[in-house]
Amino acid sequence: MAPGALAFCSRILRRQLVLALRRPVDIGNPLLFFAMVVALFPLGLGPAPAALAGFAPGILWIIALLANLLTADNLFRGDFEDGSLEQLLLSPQPLYLSVLAYTLAQWLVTGLLLALVSPLFAVMLGLSASAIPVLMFSLLLGSAVLSLVGGIGAALTVGLKRGGMLIALLILPFYMPVLIFGSAAVQAVAGGMDASAHLAILGAMLCFAIALAPLAIGAALRISIDA
Amino acid sequence: MAPGALAFCSRILRRQLVLALRRPVDIGNPLLFFAMVVALFPLGLGPAPAALAGFAPGILWIIALLANLLTADNLFRGDFEDGSLEQLLLSPQPLYLSVLAYTLAQWLVTGLLLALVSPLFAVMLGLSASAIPVLMFSLLLGSAVLSLVGGIGAALTVGLKRGGMLIALLILPFYMPVLIFGSAAVQAVAGGMDASAHLAILGAMLCFAIALAPLAIGAALRISIDA
């Protein structure tokens, strides 16, 4: 009688995407946001091209991380406040998969999108062309880890009246390894070295995160709903 | 019969501060947040001391900006959703001053706090000691402008169901001049030049913002409440 778990997940996914991108213009918002934050760095750090190119991987990675940070708090908050989260926890569907669908939806409109447009920004910052595929790939892998880890923070803080800053405190330490390997991978290629070891580590982190983070998120949601 | 406008403002201020810093540990949250974001930059850009020192003004300024961005959306949202904003608009008190009190409270827990602890981070990033007073001063002036401008964005978007990204798009363009002059001031001093022109411009921006932003915020709130 109840629909299959995967069908349910695909409905969650569709709903979350509809909520994020109700109107066509909405798709442009995250892109525009990235473009503006990319523009901040030359403005703040000074426009010396050589220095910027060297730091492009780090800058793009920091932006990916901040985009995640800015959106992580909203992952479950709306659903908590209007009661949808209670309904999710009561539904007979496996929480593990539902939670995965939530984070996947969030990743699609932050990490994936940023990865897809990153070549443009990389060129703007003067990153060498050879490093661009690795940049994209590392962003794809790494931002998925960020979304999953961010989900844990979101689930832990969703029941609290204050959110915002607290979630940043909880998840930033866990973001740091991803940042390190992500930007190191790009720097390695830009410096003419091989990045496959870094990417393999990012991939391993992702597998790890996919396996464990939804469990932690589910447990945290059950705690939060009763706080 | 009704209390004086200033008494009313001081009550708003106190309430907003209580909401932000209900418990003593809460005061630490923004500080911790700043420290973490400062740590992101060496992790992303690499630990080479010379490069970091050069970027220190920009990094600190970008952090001030992001802290503002992260908190701007919350300035009126809670009050909108629970009906407090309606009550504010109905109260016989001058909206100009009330709104000023709201932004002042937000500035106290973001801009002011960051300015006060910025010397520590400046030392960690290796900024030369001579530039630190100017850094603090520019952050004090500039972050107040950021808070006021952020308030306009917050007031415009508070009635919309989606917030977050849209407000960033609206206000980032206005943040950029502040970022430019603020980091340029510090870079000037670090480079042995005089920063008083930059600081004067920041001061002028602040006067301008104090005079006009509350008007814009008030008008935007009246529009939002009827959306």
Next chain:
Amino acid sequence: MWSFFHKLGSPPWLYRIAGSILSWLLPLTLVALAAGAVWGLLYTAPDFRQGNSYRIIYIHVPAAVVALAGYYVMAIAGGISLIWKMKMADVAMKSCAPVGAALTFIALVTGSIWGKPTWGTWWVWDARITSMLILLFLYLGVIALYEAYDNKDAAGKACAVLSLVGTVNIPIIYKSVDWWYSLHQPASIKFTGESSIDPSMLYPLLLMIGSFYALFTCALLMNMRLEILRREARTGWVRKLVGA
């Protein structure tokens, strides 16, 4: 053995036993700390390269070592509380955080002070230093999360989830920060650590490390007693304790 676990889960028993351990361990710790400090400060010869500034080692290294170990104590307690639903493990976990944070802070501050005369700068983004900073963030995150919840039952569980996630991540964090540092230009400054340490310097150091472990235990027990009181405030035995 089983009955011991059972007793560990009993707040009044734990409260009492912690009290009696503290009654002798705390004075002993304070004496050992004072003795170690005086020994290290006044009765050892200076290091031939760093001169007298090396005397900071007697607080810096013990604090760093115990702060690191403390995170594992906290995470293990968190794991026990989540898996076996043992409330007292939860109390232990919660109580570790402020102690660990304080020791981490000490390691950072003393290291930073030490850096000025030896490296000429207060701070470098060295791997060990950076990972110590992240450790401080982790501790403070647990404290902030715990304080943010009004419902301390839920707070304990939430922190247990967080610290468990932390255990998975701590090795990753350390490894990655290590890697990160070796990948970039080294900051031309190195720990002096390698130099084999003279026994006359080693003994006070060992004494201080031992004292810091004991200090950690004491502070942990004290915080646990406080937390037990707070959580059991409405039970009969606390009323009797307070009323008497």
Next chain:
Amino acid sequence: MYFDSFHAALVMDGHGAFVWAAYAITAMVLIILLLTPVLRSRRLRRELAGEIRRREMTQTGREGPHASST
């Protein structure tokens, strides 16, 4: 003792400020660390005792409409 005089121990060949500052800060943090639980539990005990006494006293006093079940 390694140092010849009290003054020498204080200066430590120019490193005294650093060493003593490090030890002083450590001492301060440790004192705070050990003192807070003591002070807090004292306050808590006082509050609890007060609450119990108040409850005994106000048994007859004004009661909220919903507190009757206690």
Next chain:
Amino acid sequence: MLEAVDLGLVRGGRDLFQQLSFEVGPGQLVQIEGVNGAGKTSLLRILAGLSRYGFSGRVIRHAPLMYLGHHSAVKGMLTPRENLAWHISGEGSYSPGEIDDALARVGLYGYEDVPSHALSAGQHRRVNLARLYLSRAPLWLLDEPFTAIDKGGVAELEALLVRHATAGNAVILTSHQSLSVSYPVAMLDLLTGLAA
């Protein structure tokens, strides 16, 4: 106290009401009637001056008013005492004793210092209703004030409204329950206007 002239309201392409004129004077207790979606909340917000969207006509307010809407304006982070103190701070100065008294009157004695998010739905509303005991505004606009309030609370609130009207003030409220008071209640139908 309040005059409404020729009000009209169009929302989402639907005419909610047209050429609605009425006047509310001292001593009047007015209940707005209508099914869900008739436009009661919209009308109250227009009378309060909060909304103009889709609206035509003129509202003349002769007295300060107090509006209590659907949303309780109660902050979960603050205690009832703090919430109430804040709510009335725009209107006048009150002593802490007066505030605690108002809270006791709405049955929140003993809850003054509990964070409001730990209150039940009805208690949450009651924090808001406590304002009525302190308010000095002659005209009250109340949107479904009985929501989530238990039977005893409803009776007390009704008595309060009658007292307010008797004292020469006015109340306009919406509610899906009929008031059971021994005071004349004027019914305002959005389509046909005010009937005594």
Next chain:
Amino acid sequence: MLEAVDLGLVRGGRDLFQQLSFEVGPGQLVQIEGVNGAGKTSLLRILAGLSRYGFSGRVIRHAPLMYLGHHSAVKGMLTPRENLAWHISGEGSYSPGEIDDALARVGLYGYEDVPSHALSAGQHRRVNLARLYLSRAPLWLLDEPFTAIDKGGVAELEALLVRHATAGNAVILTSHQSLSVSYPVAMLDLLTGLAA
């Protein structure tokens, strides 16, 4: 359908109830009684399995349940049709026709495609109540389902609850209004237990 054994609940240092045992079987329509803050919502959440904080005792659920809480779980950004489709998606598959039908039954015909934040308070609640027309869960737990609903809506909802109970299912609800139905309503007092 549901057995509750020896329930006890302590909240904020207050004993809300102790040793509450009852059993709800097929065909029962149970209304939980109590003043504001008595613990009705807390009890319902415990019965649903959402909350354990401060709770002692045992709840045995023999049938799938549906819980409608204070919060409507209606997203303002989505239309009523989308909201409803999403709400029931965990429970079964429904055709678009069935969904529109349920919306029409709660009086939202013509509002299927309006964004929900443009609905009135009562219409908002009605989107949520439309779930009841589609639900296949035998046990319904409803927390103040009549809030903001107009008189006609209340009568329809009461009829629906009676139909559900008559069909051999069970309903547990809280409400500060007495039900006016010609069906035996068991009252559950939190202090004294279930009375027929």
